Amino acid sequence: MSRGSVWAAGLVAACLAFATAGCRGRGHKDYDRVPDADVVANGDARVDASIGDAVTLNPLLAQDSASDDIIGLVFDALLRYNPGLELEGDLAKSWQVRDKGLRIVFHLRRGVLWQDGKSFTSADVAFTYRAIMDPKVACPFKADFSLVSRVETPDPWTVVVTYRKPFAPALSAWAEASILPLHLLKGRKLSGGSFDSHPVGTGPYCLVSWKRNQSIELKANPLYWEGEPHIRRYLYQIIPDPATQVLEMKSQNVDTVNLSSVPDQYRDLSRSASFREIGRTFRFPGFNEYEFFGFNLLKPMFQDKRVRWALSYAIDRKALIDSILLGYGQPCSGPYVPSMPAYNPRVTPVPYDLGKAEKLLDEAGWKRGKDGWREKDGRPMAFTIATNQGNKVREEVATILQQQFARLGIRARVQILAWSLFDSQYVSKKNFDTVVLGWGLGMDPDQYVIWDSKESGPGGLNFISYKNPRVDRLLEEGRTTFDWKKRVRIYRKFHALIAADQPVCFLFAPDSLSAVNRRFHGLLVTKTGCMWYWPTRWYVPKSIQLYP
Amino acid sequence: METLLSLENLHVSFHTPQGDPEAVRGVSLELRAGETLGLVGESGCGKSLTALSLLGLLPPGATQTQDRLRFLDREWDRPTPEDWRSLRGREISIVFQEPFTSLNPVMRVGEQVAEVFRLHQGMARQAAWAASVEMLKKVGIPEAASRARQYPHQFSGGMRQRTLIAIALACKPRLLIADEPTTALDVTVQAQILKLLKRLKREMGLTLMLISHDLGLVAQMADRLAVMYAGEIVEMGDLQAVLGDPKHPYTRGLLACLPRLGAQGRLASLEGQVPEISYLPYGCAFHPRCAHAFKLCRRRDPELKEVEGRRVACHLYGSGE
Amino acid sequence: MLLRYALKRALFSVPLLLGITLISFLVLHLAPGSPVSARGSLNPHISPESIRELRALYGLDKPLSTQYWDWLKRCAGFNFGDSFQDRQSVLSHILQALPATLLLNGVALLLVFGLGLPLGIFSAIRSGSPLDRAFTLSSFLAFSIPAFVLALFLQLVFGAWLGWFPISGFSSPWSMGQGWLAQAGDVLWHLVLPVWTTAFGAWVTVAQYMRNSTLEVLSQDYIRTAFAKGLGARRITLRHALPNALLPIITLLGLSVPGLVGGSFIIETIFAWPGMGRLGYEAAMNYDYPLVMGVVVMGAVLTVFGNLLADICYAVVDPRVRY
């Protein structure tokens, strides 16, 4: 036996001695054709995989998606979004908007209990508002409530919120603000206290244990006002590497995985017959994120609209999607994602048309020199494309754009930088030519902070310095009208205006890809997702339950 | 005096990519019990290798063959590692030239001596330590008891050489080989070490094989003398015979270079250098540097023959005067 | 005499640690970006105004010197302050991540030196033989296999296909109720693949260092003297060659003490191991100054202590160095 195998055998033998629980072979039956398929049974558990651990379970501090996932299960807000992406009642049964948007009246649901048995009243909502505004907490989304002048509770079941100015996005703000228990937090430390890791809410699941950077265990809340969830236990397993998540999924140690960042894994899973026996893959158009190629409008070269349009024509969006996202993405034509109601279907994405691009650049004076590279009054047409390190999609987009612009005779240089460097030295100081970045949007169509000219100051999000008074008016109008239909019309006009200006070239919106273990039944699958109302709908037939 | 050790036709060769040149080309010698044999020759003539071959301690890359090696009543033609181990330390011991690096730097001196007692005589730890202190006293190390606990780097060169001698003689071997024992030491210490060797030889009835390039030093110690050149013994016999009336031209040349008290004029020196073992001249290896060389010397390598009470390997004495 | 030396070094390490924390603090603040920008910037939900409030809360608006002084005062009382992210105490973060990393690296270190040393000696004694050449070649192959390749291979073969070991994780999720021993066994069972990945590349280095230093020692004169004494090969190797060959290895051991705490981000990410590697990386990426400083201080104490220990061991083993 050569030395290599002697050593390896020795090691394996030693490790085998450790193997106590034996291997966890999971024979899987055929989950679909099960006799008790439609008998709603309680029990079993759902193991969800996440790349990062929750940072905090205190709704006042949470900013990352992992924290929001858990908080969403432990707490409720006054309102919530339905599969049609419209608002509906949650802790508030119904609501009215009065005095042309200056006052919102919420009628709370009666008989709702906190997970510790105390009853939920309007005092909790008022307390939550005061907690959000408390300077010692420095709550990150405090701005959404800056226009609130008073929150009154005439009786335990009604809350009246008065605003200094009509503020349409207020409703979506109340749909994201988790309501805190007054009786547990009154007089106690709002942030950094024990509540941060032992939260008590009104939501469908309560916290059991939190092993940092490992897993968060929740159990069904028997007192939940929509009825106790069928799936009695939920485990949020932290597995930072997507490839490992897929491996765990195939061995049925994990039940649901988000595959948006690893399209090739999604493709393999959806094509694999062996996986189809134990799981299903889902693909939905993404609804809150798009990538764009932005110009620094302070630079003279990009102030000429023809140059911006020429570059937009030179981008082959389909090739980008096919190569980077393996086709799992939609090209987008404006600051909204196709699946959002505010998306203007009449505005089509900029087609790939090198001929037009060449013509526009010649018109703008950037002629091709003898060596084929374009220049104007002796200056070569060259700029850098900057993006942040760690985001594989953006790095590949930048590298491909460099190649596509080279075909147009433009010398582009790629600059990949660590995020903090990128933000503090380049973006905030506006010393960049172009960037490849993306926006993660909320449900509400209001994009004042990104496109309004007043927001282009230092630290503002309008770092490309886009100033268009007509757009400013539209944004202002959109913020103050509560009528959903009128708002949608306003934002579609806003979408068309921005698309015409091309301050940035809108590239694509990646699809949301996921996989779910096949043993779960009762899924509500719609155009926008498969996870809707899962706590109250999902169940696993008794015969195929995996966990006791 | 009966013969303690006899070696017949020893060859030592090194294998290199360019072939296997021989550093020792057929050396035979015998040692009578109680005598001191001096082995002299310029560096590179194979004298150290000959000594090392007696204990099978050749460096790797070297191979040794001999017709027969006899020690007292035992005899081998190709000794196995066990045979060598039965000889080393118990029957034959050796002291090397480099006292500074020949002791284990991280082990106490006393321990390095005691180790031999424990191994060969199976002594217990305490007894071995006592014996080692005793041995160190015997070789003239002051306050042996306390010095034994110290480490080699705390000893001077002379003291380290004395320790090595203590190690070599711990188990009262019959033969002690001293390979240039004093070369690395300064003159005063040299004299002390030689005096010590003489005393111990007398007290323990040792047979001594002294190897050196310094003829003057060997002349004070040796009973018999063997002169080596380019891997062969060219002249061997009683000290007085060889020194008084050197027969082999090389011996004569060597003696001529020795500074004499009161002698005048320039020191004589031998022209040329010791040949490289891989490019040895045909016939007698010394002939290019020999004033009396004639045709036969260039063709045939002379054997050792009895000439006037000593043996010489030179054609001058082969075919008549 | 050694005690005096150790005490002198220990006393001297206090100003050294201060020096290290000061330099780290400066480097931290020299690096572009700040805790607030790391998370808050370019996030439509967060308004510039709440960013200003955050800066005040973190005390970032105070001058650097006061920030450092405040940190130092708290640090003296073993209170490393709260992490910016979730305002939990830095100490609790470290104490949660440290055991996992110490366990992983500790066992890996044992494996590395336990396997590396004998193999190094073995191949030195057999130096030049085809076995030795094969070993050297395979050690380079082993060293250049990237950790993530080996990790995936182990996960695929031993995790998914054979199912002998768990693919990732520190312990089985539902194991809360079991007894102490079962939980320990469960963690050890999860430890197998990450340890194998960590140790695989490293023990090769130790083996080569050992082979090299043994070769060096075997060519020394005192080994020839040992043979001349008639000692057997085994005894010579153990009593004479090994102690001398181990000297450079002790320094190597001292150098790997900081590694014990550092934790490798890649291996911890792939095996979902809740260790210091991920904690340190996330703290750095989010510019969580108190957490980063906490990790730096602990790393510094261990490094200084590790080097001190190595020097003392060296003096104990090698009398020539005792001064």
Place this chain on the structure above:
Amino acid sequence: MNAPKPRALKWGAFFLLLFAGVALLAPWLSPQNPDRQSLAERLEPPSPLHWMGTDELGRDVASRMVWGARVSLGVGTAAVLATTLIGVLLGALAGAQGGWVDALIMRAVDIFLCVPTLFLVLALIVFLGPGIENVILVIALTGWTDIARLVRAEILSLREREFVLAARTAGASPWRLILKHLLPNALGPVYVSVTFGLAGAIMMEAGLSFLGLGVQPPTPSWGSLLTSGQDYLQTAYWLTLFPGLAICSSMLVIYLFGEGLREYFNPRAAQR
């Protein structure tokens, strides 16, 4: 007595020149333009057209490997040389001089080991800007500590040797003492650390470029090829296989060259 085996030295030097040649003659050797993307041929296995297959943007891996040699071998060897130079000199000085010099250098070692490298790198990017020289600087700054301690330990045990004391009494200046007497015998561990140091430096270059300090896309380097291969390990093994083999073979070459050098300078040790 016998001439040292020149074989290792001959083969080592031959391969070293071969690798350096590949790096220098990249423009002529590389089968295709390393940056030319053809998204249609994305992630294709090795084929007659693309000897080493294509990467995630359809670029020819073989040409990127040849061009990558320039960065990786260049940075790798330069960084390892710098690290070894600083480490050996400071280590020797600390070992030979002792006293406060030794304490000063050893404490500097402790400091360099503890300062968080990531922030050091980010700070450097701002002040010095990205660039290959800065990568070498960072690797050298953080890498010299190990060698320094190893060499210092070797020197400490040599210091007491008589021949050193003799040289010192003969009035040898500290530097002559170190260079002529102490160092040649203390180079044992250095050979090993240089060999493994090279692979370490190549991987560190990739890490630093990843953060924005080193080469910017699309310039290839073995390290960046390897790290980008991580995401496609299961679907495109060749993205990881070839850079890994290249790093392994360059280590082998350095080892062979080192072994040859050692045999040349110190035949006795190598003869065993």
